[in-house]
Amino acid sequence: MKVKLLIIILFISHATILKAQDEWVTRTIESISVKFPSLPVKLGENTLAARDKDSVAYIFDVMNVLQPGSDSAAVMANLRSGNISLKVKKILEQTWGVEFNNPIEHKFNGFQACFSNAIAVGKEDIYAYTIFIGTFIYNLIVIVPKGRSTEGKDFYFSSAGLAQLH
Numbered sequence: 001m002k003v004k005l006l007i008i009i010l011f012i013s014h015a016t017i018l019k020a021q022d023e024w025v026t027r028t029i030e031s032i033s034v035k036f037p038s039l040p041v042k043l044g045e046n047t048l049a050a051r052d053k054d055s056v057a058y059i060f061d062v063m064n065v066l067q068p069g070s071d072s073a074a075v076m077a078n079l080r081s082g083n084i085s086l087k088v089k090k091i092l093e094q095t096w097g098v099e100f101n102n103p104i105e106h107k108f109n110g111f112q113a114c115f116s117n118a119i120a121v122g123k124e125d126i127y128a129y130t131i132f133i134g135t136f137i138y139n140l141i142v143i144v145p146k147g148r149s150t151e152g153k154d155f156y157f158s159s160a161g162l163a164q165l166h
Contacts, residue, residue, distance in 0.1 A: 024036060024037055024155070024159065025037075025038065025039050025040065025050075026159075027040055027048055027060070028163040029046055029048070029060065029062045029138075030046075030062050030064075030133075030136055030138075030163075031133055031136065031138075031162060031163055032060075032062070032131065032133070032138045032160055032161070032162065032163060033159075033160070033161055033162075033163045034060050034140060034156065034159050034160050034161075035155070035156065035159035036048070036050040036058055036060075036156075037050055037051075037052035037053075037056075037058060037152055037156075038050045038051065038052065040058070040060070043059075044061075046061060046062040046063070046064075047059065047060070047061045047062075048060045048061075052152050054145075054148045054152075055145055055148065056142060056143065056144050056145070056148055056149075056150075056152055056153070057141075057142070057143040058140075058141075058142055058152070058156050059139070059140070059141040059142075059143070060138075060139070060140055060141075061138075061139045061141070062136055062137070062138050062139075063136070063137045063139075064135055064136050065135045065136075065137065066135045085102065085103035085104070085105045085114045085116075086102070086103075088103050088114050088116065088128075088130050089101075089102060089103050089116060092116060092118070092128055093118075096118060096126055098118040098119075098126065099118060100116045100117065100118040100126075100128070101116060101117055101118065103115060103116035103128075103130075104116070108131045108160070109161075109162050111131060111132060111133045112131075112132040113129065113130060113131040113132065114129075114130050115127075115128070115129050115157075116128045116130075123145070123146060124143050124144055124145045124146060125143075125144045125146070125150070126141065126142070126143050126144075127141070127142040127143075127144070127150075127153050127157075128140070128141050129141075129157045129160065131160070138160075140156065140157060140160060142156055142157075
């Protein structure tokens with residue numbers, strides 16, 4: 001009887017863990033879809049944000065450099081003039097007011113992308129994943145309070161995918 005009870009408890013706890021991960025909510029802006037741990041709120045025309053149960057914040061922001069008000073020529077010239085990762089680092093530092101580690105460049109479905117992180121003094125860690133597709137810059141940001149798990153960060157970043165266009 002004890003063995004059966006233990007098996008049932010293990011099954012229920014395992015099923016609960018799997019169910020929690022399946023409940024992430026998928027949202028799409030322009031060409032990229034990402035999964036949030038809860039229903040995100042819209043913070044701007046192209047910005048979504050959500051929090052998980054540990055108060056970790058997940059932000060998805062999209063900027064079209066051809067959008068009115070942006071200096072698209074300057075942005076694109078700056079990005080194409082080499083060493084994109086250091087340029088992303090500088091923009092992140094100006095935006096968040098903390099020092100970021102040097103970004104790691106890689107490809108996202110053949111498009112330029114980079115990862116970076118910052119350790120904010122005493123408060124939180126900030127992780128950024130930036131993807132460049134055409135004139136769009138996609139930013140996935142995770143803000144983790146000190147002492148909280150970064151487990152959701154990896155799932156969030158890996159959930160990014162090209163949206164199915166109809």
